[in-house]
Amino acid sequence: MNLAAFCQFQRTDPERMAAGTRLRDSIYKIQTEVREGNLTALRQIGTFLDDTSYVLEFLGYHFYPTSARILAMRIISENCLFLDAECRIDSTLTEKVFLDLLESNQVVFDELSASFLITAIDRRTTRYELKEITSNELLHLDTVAGKTPYPDWVYSNQIDGLLYFHNPEALKWIAAIWYHHRSRFNIYYFDDDEFLSLVKKLTRLELGVPGENGEITHLYDGDYYGIARLNFLTYWATHWTEYTWNEKSGYFENHTNPAVSLSKEEKLFKLLFSESDTVAQEAFNALTELDADLVSNMASQFDGHSSVRPNYELPTFPFRFLKATVVFTKYCRDHGINYKGSQHLQDMLRELRGERNFKGMYELEDRIIRELTFEDIAAVEYNGLIYGGNWSSTYSIGRILDKFYSYNWERLLSDKHQIAIYLKKSMLFQRIGIIGIVNKYRKKFINLTPGVVSRLEGIVSEEKDSSIIFAAREILVNAKKPVVNMIEQPKPGKNYLGTKDLEGRYRMITASRNEKDDKQWGILQLFAEINYEQLGTAMELMLKDTILEDYKRFWILGNDFGIELEATDPEAVREFLKFYRANSKFKVYEHFLKLKYDRCFDKNDGLILGEVYDILKYDVVDAFVGGGGGRRDDGIYPLIKLLEIRFGTTLGYPEKLCESQGVYSCGTGERALAWMKFLQDKRLVAPDADTVSISH
16 A cells, blocks of 8 residues: 555544554564464464454555454464464464364474474474585685674574584574574564574585475575575474584584585586685686586576675676576587687787776777677677676677677678577577667667568578577568657757856855755756856866865766866866866867877868767667666767867757756767768768667
């Protein structure tokens, strides 16, 4: 129930709501006694099993209307551990059935599980799997578990004494206290690793037990209903006597049922969690070339567990990437496709990952594009997948792939085999479920000739791979639809004639009695109004400002005017001011454009419009995968500003790039498309024979 519905209900039926609140509070009071092991309180809860009276609960910040029966069922479910043969806690349970069960005097409160039950935990059984712990994981455990002082729950439950005397019963009670901390309605515990890490450290093994789906799991963070934890407790309640303390090695050893050795794949999965970026990345890379089915299944077990996050150097969704990439490498091997590339290409890609200077990175991208062939392209894609966590190079990979495929599009379309490979990759990459050009491969199929349509139809009728058939059919269907005009109407914007009395208004804000946050917002709003000619005054004020946070003092240079300094410290801003005051607007933007690339200038510093068009088309870049969600458009706004000055028009767009106010950012994609159209319409550049850029 949302707030509006709740308020309406409160107005229309206040008496029912008040009664429901009182009933809830009385049941909650009994619930507290149930959790403390009071059997009489459990009987009282049972009396509500046939009661359908309205109850109003809260789940976090949400209103949760329910009934006394449902509330009673939940309390019984959370606090009782009956076997199905003893009592099924489901829709068939009634007050009479439950109270009759309690009257049989079989039900007791069990201190080990902190639950009511008939069959004791140590009389139950569970399937289990014991696996060894890697040396790398053991080193990590040495830093997080097993050292005094222990967590508070160790002392409050007298487990510290058992640990001191190396009594293996400590393992049972650690599992028990962890089960006590299981999730219940509106109650959560987020430090499960305290328990698991301590048991792993004390035994040097990892215990897997059946989870909610009945399959063996070694991951417990998604165990909301406590099924895996209960099985974890059941194992230790029935097997703790099999463990003895190894004085020499310092852990509880199991001689009855020793742990199973890890497979190669399992050891590599463990290394994904290494604190060493190099170790984790090498393990990830190695996994992508092993058995596709096995690695995919193992990755699926980890995927979706929110608390399980490998090394942050790996791609954003490492297990999704792993599943897609291991299938990609298998496809490449099966079809004789080289996904490693030559040593020369590998060296260039390695250099690209380490390059931090934009101009050097851009020139290296162009070199790779010039030297690439269809035999090498899979290596670039593979590199982009395994190093998807490198947010700098993923934009480079995006530009390289986009431009290479466009430049070689006609050749690709003439070869049915190459089309099929391209379609297969488009489907595999799309399954990762992340933003980037991985989702846009099929966007290049526009304005299809009859020959291309025929080849696609041939793929549909002859291909055995269902994903390739699906992609081909989708393209054929979309080919019949009208091509959407990518040029949008410019959004209305201000003329940015500047603000009057900039210095006076700034001083009024800083001298006011407003809170600091209000002053900061006032300054940012004021500076959003300035025009290019007021930049000097604005930056002088910012150099002396003590109210804004450092990173926002010079925010407007890049965000509002597209002037990206290599550093935004006061000294760099002072140098900019000298240059700004000594040069025309055209020269300022020309200077900052040349810092990025100068291939669009002739020897007389005139704009080469063919090169300008190519930059506008391909250099507003989407990442290959992820990249944080933005676009790389370094140098694009200075280029657009030179075009605006040369042709005397902004094409209907505002004079400034943005009015960011320290919050917003504005892209250049729409303006770039508009200027591409302008140059084509005015016949200032040759007709564009290549397919579209998939970043636009």
